[in-house]
Amino acid sequence: MAILIVTHSQDNVSPHWVARALALRGERVYRFDTDLFPTGLQLSLDERGGGRLSGPEGVLALSEISAVWYRRNATGGRIPRELAPRLRNPSVEESRRLVFGMLAALGVFQLDALETLRRAEHKPLQLALARALGLxxxxxLMTNDPEEVRAFAASCPEGVVTKMMSSFAVHDARGREQVVFTTPLDARELEELEGLELCPMTFQERLAKRLELRVTVVGERVMAAAIDSQALPGAREDWRREGLALVDAWMPYTLPEPVRARVLGLMDALGLNYGAFDFIVTPEGRHVFLEVNPAGEFMWLMRHPGLPIDEALADVLTGREARRLGPKPLAGGSGALTFQ
Incomplete structure (x- = not known):
């Protein structure tokens, strides 16, 4: 039997660390670098869900897979970009459909299944569930209506920040990557709001910060780390702006038990076995939930402050620790959300 790690060849060392932890538990690991498919790796699948993978890691019968860690996807990434779009686009799409179809047909535990990940990525759902759970x-406000934004900003005494629901970068005229960070809006920017009619954005009240937290949850294990994002001027609105400068400054952090319990409740409601949570700790000590990334990065946290995330992932993948097998309705209700 084998555990399948789904990623790509340009990933960082995280899959290697998890593979090492799995090997120490006596598990065979097969790394599926999705960017090698279909140009450098073969996948065959029949009507019964059987088949095999064949590539740099050797040959793996799909029937041998006991669990899947779905981390990253870059299927079709090496299909020549010089290929005409009318040919390249369907080639990428058919390749993706075969990979996703294979995962759906496996019938084994996945951390986490694609349908679970896609549902959990919805930021409005995350906020509604978190609020219902007491976080x-x-x-x-998420909108493309400038007047709604201005009215919302007027109701926020400390001002507003804007952010995107998805993590992505834009490229300038010279092809340089420009990451879209959380950004405060001043009065002039609120008057302009150019482009909002083309792309809706998220607006939130601006909160004073004492610390920012990254809370990594694997199964039932909650591992929290804190950063003093106010130590550097460039990091005060979004610590990622100074991520490299702060990478060694992350500290272990103990969540208050009520917050910890609600974090696990949100994992249950979303059906996730892995989640990377972002919190703000205010000067008064309030813990404010921002979001959970169902496939968030964790590599730097294993170095500083040394969180054993690879060990926790290996334990869940091998069934040594409890697994979530799907979303659970909120306690005391039918699972439906009520918005007030």
């Missing part, structure tokens, strides 16, 4: 969340 404090920022006042939030």
């Amino acid at each position: 404090e969340v920022p006042r939030t």
